[in-house]
Amino acid sequence: MATIKRKTARDRQFGGFTPYGNVTSLVYSLQTNATGAVIDSDSTAAIAVGDVIDLGELPEGMNLQDAQIIVSTGMTEAIKGDLGFQYDDGIDVDDAPQDSSYFVNDGDLATVGRVRANGSKLFTLPKPARLILTVSGATNAKASEIQIMVTGELKGPR
Template sequence: MPTIKINDNRLNQFGGAAQYGNVTTLRYPVATNAAGAVIGSNSAAAVAAGDVIDLGPLPSGFLLEDAQLLVKVGMTATITGSLGFKYEDGVNDTKVPEDAALFGTGLNLATAGRIRTATSRLVTLPKPARLILTTAVAANAKASDIVAIVHGERMGAA
């Protein structure tokens, strides 16, 4: 049987010093105080059901491959969330539309543990985006400590 070789499967990879030079892990900690408000944010109000927490930037050309939520101290009982992204400029992209639940929905934010999110598709961001966590079910009324971890490859600008 012949061997079929892909001519260059490292297109748009930058770095070059090592074959793993473009793999990136981004961490996004989010903690709330005893009243349920996000520490270090622009709001002193407790997180309510349906609130969108902007966790931070995702660079242009970033191939979103995987994400996890590490719930060290959970939020108020029954709170769940969705993890996804929106574009910084507020303008959706027709080829890669915003997806507030790319990595999952109904994620248990109330119970300590590691949540391996699930997505059935790979997305390369055509422009800068923001990682967002959208809460559901109930308002938060307690201190919590959660870290979102996103793994991917920096493929360079499209």
């Protein structure tokens, strides 16, 4: 029986050459006030069905591996959300198209707990993107607190 060793096992590793790689977790906070509006945002309106919340940047060269939504204080009953990304420039890439539900499709944002990623693809962002949460089910009418954590390997720009 032969032992076969891949030659490119560390291809495109960014930064130091440590055996544990460049895995990082980016944390994004989403809090709403008593009227259901996002705190520290450009809107004072309550989150409504179909609203897209831009949570922050996902860097170019990040290999997207996992995500979870941690609901500490839930939104109004029946609110769900899709967690995904869109490119800064809004233009798709053939190998890695924008996907509004890349990480989570129809995750429960009303119940305290963790919502784990349920996507099935793995790839590296070819350009800067924005982490987005698209709301469905109901309009938020209460204070809530949610943390979103995206985990991946930072491989750097191509």
